[in-house]
Amino acid sequence: MSDHSTSTPQVLRPLLWVLLTIGMVGNLASSLLGGPVAVHTAFGALTVVSGIALAVNYLRKR
Known part of the structure; x- marks a missing residue:
């Protein structure tokens, strides 16, 4: 039986960076x-949520 908890952060972190970038670029383009x-508001919320998720992910790995 494989442990999926070790592979999840490897996928989650790049996905969060992509979402953060999309949020920032979308907000810039909209402006x-x-x-x-x-x-x-939608792009700002996406940026804030993905930024917080990245920070939580970082703090949990420390």
Whole structure:
């Protein structure tokens, strides 16, 4: 029987970095193109949540 707990962080961390990047780039593009507030809020929330998840992931591995 394989232990999936060791492979999960290897996939989770790059995924969180990708989500963080998408959130930042999306928020920047929305700002430059004058997007609606709902779009800014969605990308901002994605950025904050993925950033917090990365910090929690880092602190748990320490």
